[in-house]
Amino acid sequence: MHAHPKAPAPPAAPAVLPTVLISEVGPRDGLQSVQAVMPTAYKLAWIDALHTSGLREIEVGSFVPARALPQMADVADVVRHATALPGWVVMALVPNLRGAEAALAAGVHKLTIPVSASEAHSLANVRRSRVEMVAVVREIVALRDAVAPGVPIEIGMSTAFGCTLQGAVADDEVVWLAEQLAAAGVDEIGLSDTTGMANPAQVRRLFQRVRAAVGDKTGSAHMHNTRGLGLANCLAAYDVGVRTFDASLGGLGGCPYAPGASGNVVTEDLVFMFEAMGVDTGVNLGRLIAAREALKAGLPGEALYGMTPEAGLPKGFAGRRTA
Amino acid sequence: MHAHPKAPAPPAAPAVLPTVLISEVGPRDGLQSVQAVMPTAYKLAWIDALHTSGLREIEVGSFVPARALPQMADVADVVRHATALPGWVVMALVPNLRGAEAALAAGVHKLTIPVSASEAHSLANVRRSRVEMVAVVREIVALRDAVAPGVPIEIGMSTAFGCTLQGAVADDEVVWLAEQLAAAGVDEIGLSDTTGMANPAQVRRLFQRVRAAVGDKTGSAHMHNTRGLGLANCLAAYDVGVRTFDASLGGLGGCPYAPGASGNVVTEDLVFMFEAMGVDTGVNLGRLIAAREALKAGLPGEALYGMTPEAGLPKGFAGRRTA
Numbered sequence: 001m002h003a004h005p006k007a008p009a010p011p012a013a014p015a016v017l018p019t020v021l022i023s024e025v026g027p028r029d030g031l032q033s034v035q036a037v038m039p040t041a042y043k044l045a046w047i048d049a050l051h052t053s054g055l056r057e058i059e060v061g062s063f064v065p066a067r068a069l070p071q072m073a074d075v076a077d078v079v080r081h082a083t084a085l086p087g088w089v090v091m092a093l094v095p096n097l098r099g100a101e102a103a104l105a106a107g108v109h110k111l112t113i114p115v116s117a118s119e120a121h122s123l124a125n126v127r128r129s130r131v132e133m134v135a136v137v138r139e140i141v142a143l144r145d146a147v148a149p150g151v152p153i154e155i156g157m158s159t160a161f162g163c164t165l166q167g168a169v170a171d172d173e174v175v176w177l178a179e180q181l182a183a184a185g186v187d188e189i190g191l192s193d194t195t196g197m198a199n200p201a202q203v204r205r206l207f208q209r210v211r212a213a214v215g216d217k218t219g220s221a222h223m224h225n226t227r228g229l230g231l232a233n234c235l236a237a238y239d240v241g242v243r244t245f246d247a248s249l250g251g252l253g254g255c256p257y258a259p260g261a262s263g264n265v266v267t268e269d270l271v272f273m274f275e276a277m278g279v280d281t282g283v284n285l286g287r288l289i290a291a292r293e294a295l296k297a298g299l300p301g302e303a304l305y306g307m308t309p310e311a312g313l314p315k316g317f318a319g320r321r322t323a
Numbered sequence: 324m325h326a327h328p329k330a331p332a333p334p335a336a337p338a339v340l341p342t343v344l345i346s347e348v349g350p351r352d353g354l355q356s357v358q359a360v361m362p363t364a365y366k367l368a369w370i371d372a373l374h375t376s377g378l379r380e381i382e383v384g385s386f387v388p389a390r391a392l393p394q395m396a397d398v399a400d401v402v403r404h405a406t407a408l409p410g411w412v413v414m415a416l417v418p419n420l421r422g423a424e425a426a427l428a429a430g431v432h433k434l435t436i437p438v439s440a441s442e443a444h445s446l447a448n449v450r451r452s453r454v455e456m457v458a459v460v461r462e463i464v465a466l467r468d469a470v471a472p473g474v475p476i477e478i479g480m481s482t483a484f485g486c487t488l489q490g491a492v493a494d495d496e497v498v499w500l501a502e503q504l505a506a507a508g509v510d511e512i513g514l515s516d517t518t519g520m521a522n523p524a525q526v527r528r529l530f531q532r533v534r535a536a537v538g539d540k541t542g543s544a545h546m547h548n549t550r551g552l553g554l555a556n557c558l559a560a561y562d563v564g565v566r567t568f569d570a571s572l573g574g575l576g577g578c579p580y581a582p583g584a585s586g587n588v589v590t591e592d593l594v595f596m597f598e599a600m601g602v603d604t605g606v607n608l609g610r611l612i613a614a615r616e617a618l619k620a621g622l623p624g625e626a627l628y629g630m631t632p633e634a635g636l637p638k639g640f641a642g643r644r645t646a
Binding site for chain 1: 519548
């Protein structure tokens, strides 16, 4: 195990807490899904632009072997850059203990671990059963407790709403897995619609059941727009008390194993929805849309999504963060 | 006034009433928004394909002067063809008394009249104030009562959620206009997000207020996907009791005065959302998606939208109408 010279500095609290927390996943989930490797300088400029928009949480990379994901070879440098910016929480994805060690050494504020709700997906994706993954999570929790007790651990429970391999995933299995993970000592358990199979009724039912099982450890809604239901599913999650939403600038990324499938909810459209509803996101929508330029500069030719950037903001629209 | 040789035959009741009614507007709203003129034979084949999918309501055209909208020059023939198909309600848009006369003579099952909630939009679009439009509606109601008392009249209240000319439209004005129209004798008053400015909180609030004012005369939700919120807004409307939803196959059309702006909610995605939730639409989704071919044949090169047709149906997905 590495030495951890200092505990990471806690992020400065924003002046006004947003009513919902938009967790930007583009630099991790997005970049991981495209073929191109974004040069580090462009990544940092993009992250700066995202920070300027007022985002309060960002997932900046994965701690995985560079030979597996060359897009993430510079993740430690990216984490160091992002954590030097004030007022936001910098997360990284870690698939195993080794990744968690490296992420904590780099000074991340928060860890996120993917665990599949579908046994078939778990075996195919990480060659581990769900029970084996819970054991991995326990090891990471022990590491965190030993070296960085202030760093929260989040689970992104993938295929929670269905699986392209096995089809439906039973609600009971999602709830069972959430209970196992809560008992393993994680801080948050989010539900991911990895395959774009979720519908609003299911989203409401499943988040309510998970909340009944693990209470305030219920985490974010990570919805995909594969069949156009991304925002409707976010609305459904909001209606049952979810307050953290994963999204990706320009809708970059999604499932790297379903190439061509449109994936992540578009941050710009999600922020527009909440701000138009009068729900504070903390994000300045104009600056968020401007951050697309930094993304385009780093990934020339890559397809970006988003209806709000194309249509523009409506006449008379005022988000809460226009300064 | 024309003679009306026979009252139009009432549509045959479908065997099982759908839980929601999807009102397809493509042949009217869609075709009216594109430059190309679809030849009549292609229109009829497209309408046949839509009928085969199980749709129970369709808006097939506008009764307007052919010089103003050459796309609608064949509307009477199209109405006669569509009304000969069993088990659905065939609507046409009529902007004035003359159009209503022609529509009733052609044998439509239902009339829809656009009335702007925004005074600025009303004056710009039809060169009549809202009060003048209510007077037009009263004339059409009197005609209907005299010659075709079984034909319901629906209002599509455009710009109900905002206007590109005047910006916000006050809820009170929408409610006031709905009350005027109900008093004028119409059967249904739907609310249209002509400009893609609606948000789910507003949709819930406004439909609830209109229902409090005019009760069961509250009609359809006609949402646009201009800023990606189309399905979220439909979900919001469903949540407060709306059961009729306008949509357009392939998302064709929207506002003809905002070229390039993506417009109508995509029927395929809307049907997928409800069917996935377990809400019966009466529509066979596979056949609905197949109907896109008939649309493409009649409008070669026209951009079509829709995420569900592109992604395909999820593994294990079973709509209710798979026969």
